[in-house]
Every structure is written in C-alpha cells, then in structure tokens.
Amino acid sequence: xxxxxxxxxxRQDIEAVLRRALEMRAPAVRRRxxxxxxEAMAYxxxxxGKRIRALLTVAAGEAAxxxxxxxxxxxxxxxxxxxxxxxxxxxxxxxxDALRRGQPTVHVKFGQAQALLVGDALQTLGFELLTxxxxxxxxxxxxxxxxxxxxxxxxxxxxxxxxxxxxxQAMSQDALQxxxxxxxxxxISAAVExxxxxxxxxxxxxxxxxRFAARVGLGFQVADDVLDVSxxxxxxxxxxxxxxxxxxxxxxxxxxxxxxxxYARGLHQSAIAELAAFGPRAxxxxxxAQALLGRTH
Amino acid sequence: xxxxxxxxxxRQDIEAVLRRALEMRAPAVRRRxxxxxxEAMAYxxxxxGKRIRALLTVAAGEAAxxxxxxxxxxxxxxxxxxxxxxxxxxxxxxxxDALRRGQPTVHVKFGQAQALLVGDALQTLGFELLTxxxxxxxxxxxxxxxxxxxxxxxxxxxxxxxxxxxxxQAMSQDALQxxxxxxxxxxISAAVExxxxxxxxxxxxxxxxxRFAARVGLGFQVADDVLDVSxxxxxxxxxxxxxxxxxxxxxxxxxxxxxxxxYARGLHQSAIAELAAFGPRAxxxxxxAQALLGRTH
Numbered sequence: 368x369x370x371x372x373x374x375x376x377x378r379q380d381i382e383a384v385l386r387r388a389l390e391m392r393a394p395a396v397r398r399r400x401x402x403x404x405x406e407a408m409a410y411x412x413x414x415x416g417k418r419i420r421a422l423l424t425v426a427a428g429e430a431a432x433x434x435x436x437x438x439x440x441x442x443x444x445x446x447x448x449x450x451x452x453x454x455x456x457x458x459x460x461x462x463x464d465a466l467r468r469g470q471p472t473v474h475v476k477f478g479q480a481q482a483l484l485v486g487d488a489l490q491t492l493g494f495e496l497l498t499x500x501x502x503x504x505x506x507x508x509x510x511x512x513x514x515x516x517x518x519x520x521x522x523x524x525x526x527x528x529x530x531x532x533x534x535x536q537a538m539s540q541d542a543l544q545x546x547x548x549x550x551x552x553x554x555i556s557a558a559v560e561x562x563x564x565x566x567x568x569x570x571x572x573x574x575x576x577x578r579f580a581a582r583v584g585l586g587f588q589v590a591d592d593v594l595d596v597s598x599x600x601x602x603x604x605x606x607x608x609x610x611x612x613x614x615x616x617x618x619x620x621x622x623x624x625x626x627x628x629x630y631a632r633g634l635h636q637s638a639i640a641e642l643a644a645f646g647p648r649a650x651x652x653x654x655x656a657q658a659l660l661g662r663t664h
Numbered sequence: 665x666x667x668x669x670x671x672x673x674x675r676q677d678i679e680a681v682l683r684r685a686l687e688m689r690a691p692a693v694r695r696r697x698x699x700x701x702x703e704a705m706a707y708x709x710x711x712x713g714k715r716i717r718a719l720l721t722v723a724a725g726e727a728a729x730x731x732x733x734x735x736x737x738x739x740x741x742x743x744x745x746x747x748x749x750x751x752x753x754x755x756x757x758x759x760x761d762a763l764r765r766g767q768p769t770v771h772v773k774f775g776q777a778q779a780l781l782v783g784d785a786l787q788t789l790g791f792e793l794l795t796x797x798x799x800x801x802x803x804x805x806x807x808x809x810x811x812x813x814x815x816x817x818x819x820x821x822x823x824x825x826x827x828x829x830x831x832x833q834a835m836s837q838d839a840l841q842x843x844x845x846x847x848x849x850x851x852i853s854a855a856v857e858x859x860x861x862x863x864x865x866x867x868x869x870x871x872x873x874x875r876f877a878a879r880v881g882l883g884f885q886v887a888d889d890v891l892d893v894s895x896x897x898x899x900x901x902x903x904x905x906x907x908x909x910x911x912x913x914x915x916x917x918x919x920x921x922x923x924x925x926x927y928a929r930g931l932h933q934s935a936i937a938e939l940a941a942f943g944p945r946a947x948x949x950x951x952x953a954q955a956l957l958g959r960t961h
Contacts, residue, residue: 400826479757491816519788529697
C-alpha cells in the first residue's frame with residue numbers, strides 16, 4: 368500500500384474513534400450549555416489536522432507488532448491532548464490566534480469561556496480513551512503515565528511556560544532546543560513510545576525508538592520554523608511569519624534559512640539511522656519521517 | 665480520635681503527597697518559564713482549602729477497608745482536579761474572581777497565560793498520581809476512568825458549560841439540580857466512589873455510597889448558596905452575594921433562605937440514612953456529612 372493511502376486510512380480510523388467517543392458522550396437532554404460544549408469539542412478536535420502524532424503511534428505500533436485498533440485509539444487520545452493544547456494556545460491570553468487551519472479558532476467561534484472548557488474536557492477525554500483498550504491493565508496504566516508526563520509540567524505545559532516567558536528574549540540554540548523538546552517534542556516522543564507500549568519490543572528497540580522520536584520531534588520544529596518564513600498562508604493554514612514578528616526565538620533566526628534547512632536534513636538522516644534494526648516493520652515510520660522532515664529540503 | 669484531629673491529620677498527609685509530587689517534578693535547570701509554572705502550580709494547589717473531596721475519599725476508603733496511603737494519594741489526585749477547576753473558573757473569561765480564600769487568585773498573581781497552564785498541568789498531575797498506587801492495575805484503570813468521567817464533558821466541565829450559558833436565565837429547580845449534579849456533584853461522587861474502589865465493598869454497598877454521595881454533593885451546593893447570602897467575606901474567604909449579583913440562579917433565589925435551609929437539612933438526613941448498613945466503619949463519612957451540611961442549620 369502506498370504511504371498516502373495508509374495514512375489516509377489511519378487518519379479516517381482515528382477520526383472515527385474521536386467522532387464515536389464524542390457521540391457516546393452527547394448530552395442526553397436538550398440543554399444549551401453542555402450541548403454547545405459538545406459541539407465546540409467536536410469543532411476543536413475534528414476540524415482537520417494532519418494527525419501526525421496519531422500516525423506516529425500507529426506506525427510505531429506496526430514496528431512493535433501491536434494490535435492496530437489499540438494503536439488507533441491511543442493515537443486518538445494523543446490527538447485529544449494535541450487539540451486541547453492548540454485550543455488553549457490560540458486563546459487571547461496566549462498566542463491570540465484567530466485562524467487555525469484556515470478556520471476561526473474555537474474561542475473566536477464559541478467564546479473564550481467555552482474554549483477554556485473545550486481544552487479542559489479534551490484533555491480529560493484523552494485520558495478516558497486510555498481506559499477502554501484491549502491491552503493488559505498494567506500497560507494501560509503505563510500509557511496513562513507516559514501521556515501524563517508528556518502533557519504536564521515536565522512536558523508540553525512546561526515548554527509552553529518557557530515559551531511565554533521567552534518572547535523578546537535572546538535564546539541560545541541549546542535553550543531553544545530544550546524548550547521545543549518540552550513544548551512539542553515530549554508529546555511526539557510519547558506518541559512513538561505509546562505505540563511501542565501497545566505491542567512488544569525489546570529494551571534496545573525501545574531506546575532506539577526513543578532516539579528516533581527525539582530527532583523527529585526536534586526536526587519537525589526546525590521544519591516548522593523554516594516553513595513559517597518560506598511558505599504562504601494558504602499552504603501553511605495559518606498566518607506566516609507570525610512567530611518572528613512576535614519576537615519569538617526560532618531556528619531560522621539563530622541559524623539562517625539555509626542553516627536551518629541543513630539542520631533539519633541532518634536530524635532526518637540520524638532519525639532514520641535509528642530504525643535500522645527494525646527492518647521492514649519500521650517502513651511506515653521511515654515514510655512518516657520523510658513526510659514530516661522532508662518538507663524543507 | 666476526634667473528627668477534627670482525624671481531618672487535620674488526613675489533610676496534612678494529602679498536602680504532603682501534593683508537595684512531594686510537585687517537588688519531584690521541579691525543573692532541574694534554572695529556567696524562568698517552567699520554574700514559574702511550578703511555583704504557580706504549588707500556589708494553586710497548596711494554598712489552603714478544606715480538602716473536602718479528598719477527605720471524602722479517605723473516609724469512603726475507611727468504610728471500604730482500603731489501604732489508607734492509596735486513599736490519601738487518590739484524594740490528592742482529586743484535589744488536583746478541584747484546584748485546576750478553581751484556577752480556570754477564576755479567570756477573567758469565566759467568573760473573573762480576584763480573591764480565593766482571601767488571597768489573590770492565580771491569574772492575578774501570575775498572569776492569565778500561566779493560570780491557563782497551571783489549570784492544564786494540575787489536571788494532568790491528577791491523572792499521573794493515579795498511576796503510582798499500590799492497588800491492582802485493573803483498579804487503577806477504573807480510578808482513571810471514574811475521575812475522567814467526573815471531570816470532563818459528562819461531569820464538571822459539562823456543568824460549567826451549563827453554568828456559563830445560564831447567567832441571567834430563569835431556571836427550574838430540576839434544571840438547577842442537574843447543573844450542580846454535573847458541576848460540583850460529579851467530582852464529589854467520584855471522590856466517594858474512588859475511595860470505595862481503593863478497597864473492597866459489595867455492589868449493594870457501592871450503590872449506597874453512590875446515593876450518599878449524590879445527596880451530600882447536592883446538599884453541599886445548597887449549603888453554599890445559603891452561606892453566600894448569610895455569611896460575611898471573612899467566614900466565606902470570598903466575596904459574598906456575588907452569585908446572586910451576577911444573576912446566577914441559586915437555591916436561595918428559588919426556595920427562599922428558610923426553604924433552602926430546610927432542603928439542606930433533608931438532604932443531610934437522607935444521606936446519613938444511606939450509610940446504615942456500614943456500621944461504625946462509616947463514622948468518618950457521617951462526621952464529614954455533618955461538617956459539610958450541618959453548617960446551615
């Protein structure tokens with residue numbers, strides 16, 4: 368199967384899990400407030416998106432010979448976490464973005480109070496989705512732990528806190544990488560690790576997957592910075608050049624456009640090298656790395 | 665042991681778990697953003713509070729002959745959820761409260777962006793705390809599921825969504841009770857149920873605890889509405905009469921002050937009646953119900 372077909376099928380299955388999860392939780396009575404929250408959650412989590420994190424989970428699950436439906440559901444859980452972070456990130460007190468994937472952001476369409484609750488309830492839904500898998504209960508507990516670490520103070524939320532205090536500040540490359548390792552890298556790494564946890568792999572393979580994920584996560588951010596200055600709004604689905612204009616430190620500002628492109632290429636190659644021992648089981652991971660990091664070179 | 669001593673000891677143990685959980689997650693490097701988030705999380709979750717929900721967990725755990733340390737940690741997890749909801753609820757786009765327990769609210773002290781992240785990361789911490797208990801993994805997964813249901817669209821977040829759309833609207837007593845059953849009742853019921861899940865009880869006892877919790881949860885809200893009009897700011901730790909002034913529907917507005925006091929008394933009595941089969945194991949639950957609902961009569 369072509370990669371694009373594989374990705375399309377996985378994306379459809381992930382979205383089917385999300386749609387069903389929301390349908391099952393639809394308020395039974397006609398009550399304005401939670402019906403509107405329900406609608407806004409669907410808008411926030413089902414409004415397109417490339418489902419990169421969930422695809423990483425499904426692809427890592429293939430490398431670990433995991434049950435596909437479990438990986439799809441774990442991927443859907445991670446997409447809930449990702450969507451919650453976008454909804455909160457877009458709010459006026461954070462990045463104040465009016466557009467996301469070319470559409471009005473949740474707070475623009477539903478108001479700030481609902482947007483706050485949408486993010487809160489999507490995080491919750493992510494954890495709830497990890498409680499109805501077919502994996503052994505010990506593995507389900509591990510999945511909750513890994514996702515929680517990647518989401519909270521020691522992961523995404525911590526990285527966002529560094530980010531909001533970094534606006535207008537000079538930042539070394541090391542500091543910038545640390546920030547991204549938390550802000551976006553932690554959840555990307557968790558996505559790969561959780562795919563592995565759904566199946567069975569050796570400790571050595573687990574570590575190789577971890578290094579792969581760290582490189583892909585960082586490379587993805589470098590590629591994002593490159594595209595932020597080189598792509599137009601239509602391709603990007605958001606306002607280009609916004610990070611630079613907001614005085615946020617970027618890899619392009621630190622390394623120049625060509626330097627950042629080179630850096631992304633190097634990360635891409637070293638990520639692929641980590642997958643050698645997996646053989647063809649890791650083909651989807653290789654194709655995903657190409658799709659994510661090959662965009663800039 | 666006197667109830668007040670028991671509650672004090674449990675409260676101290678719960679706060680020790682919260683303090684240690686935060687210490688273990690302190691950012692290793694001196695980095696402004698996540699250190700500030702860490703500090704703000706401690707401010708948000710350790711700034712006093714009666715720990716009612718956690719005490720209910722510990723007391724329900726005693727009724728179910730559960731391991732006390734597990735109940736303490738589960739209680740701490742629920743307090744993380746409760747604290748996250750308060751931090752987000754106080755934000756300008758929700759209730760816009762500047763004071764909480766007589767102190768500046770998190771967004772007043774740390775800014776709105778950090779307050780948003782504090783709530784997000786406290787929710788995450790709550791789930792993470794459920795992954796390191798001594799209960800069997802199957803029970804840990806059940807605990808995650810019960811807490812998630814009580815927190816998200818079908819619980820607290822759903823109730824808050826009803827609340828924000830209800831301001832200035834006429835509301836029947838049924839609709840008001842449904843709103844509170846979601847907004848505050850779901851987490852209070854989860855606190856009791858989760859204490860039971862830490863130990864072992866019969867299905868009949870589980871159901872009795874559920875009915876006890878539903879009555880205590882509702883009665884607690886009725887008592888809150890009574891105190892909102894009858895207490896002063898010092899006793900209350902927040903601005904009194906605010907809900908009524910904001911046009912929010914209350915039980916006092918619906919039933920009158922004396923009617924609401926009667927209603928709280930009736931709920932108190934029927935809650936206690938549900939505990940009959942437990943004998944002395946449920947004494948702490950009885951004392952807690954008295955402390956929570958006996959305030960108004």
